[in-house]
Amino acid sequence: MSAYVIDSELFRDQFSTEATRNIFSDRTTVQRWLDVEAALAKVQGRMGIIPQAAAEEIQSKAKAELIDLAALKAEMDRTAHPIVPLLRAMKQLCAGDAGEYIHWGATTQDIMDTGTVLQVRDALDEIEVALRTVHRNTVALAAQHRDLIMVGRSHGQQALPITFGFKAATWAEEIRRNLERLSQMRQRVLVGQFSGAVGTLAALGDQGVAVQEALFKELGLGCPVITWHVSRDGIAELASVLAICAGTLGKIAHEVYSLQKTEIGELEEPFAPGKVGSSTMPHKRNPPACETVVALARIARSTVPLAIEAIVTEHERDKMVLQTEREFISRLCCVTDAAAKKMAFVTGNLSVRANNMEKNLYVQNGLLLSEAVMMKLSDTMGRQEAHEIVYRICMDVFERGGTLKDALLNDAQVQGRITEADIDAMLDPHAYTGQAGVFVDRVVAAGTSPAGAAAAA
Structure with missing residues (x-):
């Protein structure tokens, strides 16, 4: 286990994933330590700080597969130190005195x-x-389904299309x-x-x-x-x-x-x-x-x-x-x-x-389009008054059942202000998605343009 x-x-x-497990495996971790030590020796050999022959020997032996990980772990436990045991192992691997020059100044x-x-x-x-x-x-997905109408939700409830x-x-x-x-x-x-x-x-x-x-x-x-x-x-x-x-x-x-x-x-x-x-x-x-x-x-x-x-x-x-x-x-x-x-x-x-x-666009029998109704009524009365009227009607439909269309047609405060054709148009969810398509086009253009693709890459 x-x-x-x-x-x-x-x-x-x-x-x-297999890739990240390998990246952070013990063997790779040791190899990355050795990569740093080898690079350090390389540049110090080139600069004449350590003998060039020693630098080349260190680079040739800086391979994790040459290190006994079990022995390294035992030495780490004994010394309570992670790198000193590795340096000692490298000293044994390197010919001559090359191992004396590893880790120089580090x-x-x-x-x-x-x-x-x-x-x-x-x-x-x-x-x-x-x-x-x-x-x-x-x-x-955005491009393919640009115009596929669905319910928008807020607070876990149906809101607008x-x-x-x-x-x-x-x-x-x-x-x-x-x-x-x-x-x-x-x-x-x-x-x-x-x-x-x-x-x-x-x-x-x-x-x-x-x-x-x-x-x-x-x-x-x-x-x-x-x-x-x-x-x-x-x-x-x-x-x-x-x-x-x-x-x-x-x-x-x-x-x-x-x-x-x-x-x-x-x-x-x-x-x-x-x-x-x-x-x-x-x-x-x-x-x-x-x-x-x-x-x-x-x-x-x-x-x-x-x-x-x-x-x-x-x-x-x-x-x-x-x-x-x-x-x-x-x-x-x-x-x-x-x-x-x-x-x-x-x-x-x-x-x-x-x-x-x-199908889900019609689950609430028209209530999904209450904002559209309120905004239409606001043309002939104040917005707050329109909100109060539509709120009252919607709550009644929610509690008692029926449809928003019938409730609007039968409401005394609404009659004479909007026609049945107006109501049918307002309650069409396919006609009330605002600028959704424009926003999709902007995202798709940004994501597929040469500049946008380069930024995402």
């Missing part, structure tokens, strides 16, 4: 922070690919904004760490900054203006932005879940024969993918307080916050990637039940 679902043979694909947190950033970069690549797919899918294209367009635009957030965040988060013991690079003298700049150019990371050993706002931003992204995915999933309810039946997540909804009720067609995404969004959100708390650090080094980050960064990336890829599947294969959308 696994201690956490991401490690479970049974449940791991609900809470993560401190443990430099290697671990930069290794983590490399892993985060890989995870963001996975997440962004999936989010771009969700964006394309929702833009396509909208189009499904309009609803999908709001999803697409929110995803586009999230892609923009991710792009902007990368500049601040994908920054390396090489600062030495307390951030001053004292061990390298006047060559420290040159080594730092060359190292991060080699790794393809941003170079910090100053150490961020105890400045964890970047990690807090990472958590916050990924939680927002997961939240949007959860919102879309919850909307599909809500509109798949039997009494509504307007949408359904992808269904295939063999998918079972219940062990006791064979008729059930549940939305398990959407339910899982909502849960993943909640898990992602739960990491944000931890990340914000970690901003409060002490002096020039503080392992307490690092231990916290070590727990939630991989979890956050895993659940966000899983949510994005599940919603890419859902939005790409969503069942849209147009017949049920049409």
